[in-house]
Amino acid sequence: MRRLLFLNGIKAFEAAARTGSFAAAGVELNVSAAAVSRMVHLLEERLGVALFERKANRLVLTQAGRAYQSGLTPIFDALASLTAQVTAPSSVRVLTIGVGHTFAMRWLIPRLSEFRNEEPDIEVRFTTGGASVPFGEDWSCGIKLGTGDWPGLVAEPLFAGDLTPVCVPRLAASLKRPADLRGPSLIRVAHSAEDWPIWLKAANLARINARGPEFQFYGQALQAAADGLGIAMGIRPYIDDDLAAGRLVAPFDLSVPKGMRWYLVYRSFQTEQRDFAAFRRWIMRAASEPAARPVRRTGRTTTRN
Secondary structure (H helix, E strand, O other), rough: OOOOOHHHHHHHHHHHHHHHHOOOHHHOOOOHHHHHHHHHHHHHHHHHHOEEEEOOEEEEHHHHHHHHHHHHHHHHHHHHHHHHHHHOOOOOEEEEEEOHHHHHHHHHHHHHHHHHHHOOOOOEEEEEEEOOOOOOOOOOEEEEEEOOOOOOOEEEEEEEEEEEEEHHHHHOOOOOOHHHHHHHOEEEEOOOOOOOOHHHHOOOOOOOOOOOEEEEOHHHHHHHHHOOEEEEEEOOOOOHHHHHOOEEEOOOOOOOEEEEEEEEEEEEHHHHHHHHHHHHHHHHHHHHHHOOOOOOOOOOOOOOO
16 A cells, blocks of 8 residues: 655655745645644654754755655646646646747747647747746746756757857848957847857957946847847847848857757656647757858858757
């Protein structure tokens, strides 16, 4: 027989370990912090193992506690997902994707009709994602830019985050070599201040400082570049469609790795769910397709992606 020890205590421990406090766990479980503490203490007694070191104003997981929590959280996530599937109307198939605004607008949405043609019965929902947003409990998957290190999650690479300056053809005509960037306005992205220094160092122009309008998101910076405001640092795959259509051009044949990649991120149990499995197959195939060949600027060859 399956031997399950004190499920209320296990729930209390997992919530406290995940949230970092008895008080936060109490809010989640709709009980008092003292009740959570008591349940965790009873669980520890029944297991015969200390799960927390109780320090002033904070909880610290013991080695046993870390091991227990790392196994419990995916189990509870899988249980919640399974319950949602069982209780959902049979006609409703929903896929929730945590994705940043710019990635959604510049790559995913323009291609989403292809997935809908293959899987017309799956309703795709977007929710706010991005590198700084924690993985949501209700997400089927996420798309994130980073190093691939998200504990408890599977991360499969989609694209390399390569950097290259982009601008409208009119501005590109005056850029014969990278040193010509000393004059024009270099558009910046607030949360990626390192992009211009990375590229300028690779171009042996470390003394040039990017001084131009600053925007919060890549999408805003690239729109400003498309409107002729200056030269933006483009990152794949955001710039692929604009380069292919000729709305933007890459004036230099230098593309520099950002040191991060785009990943499809999900919990391991999601691979058993047919809707996510269908989306995963599609996006991995779509990401592997080469970017459309950029329109050539008169007299020069644009950067190949």
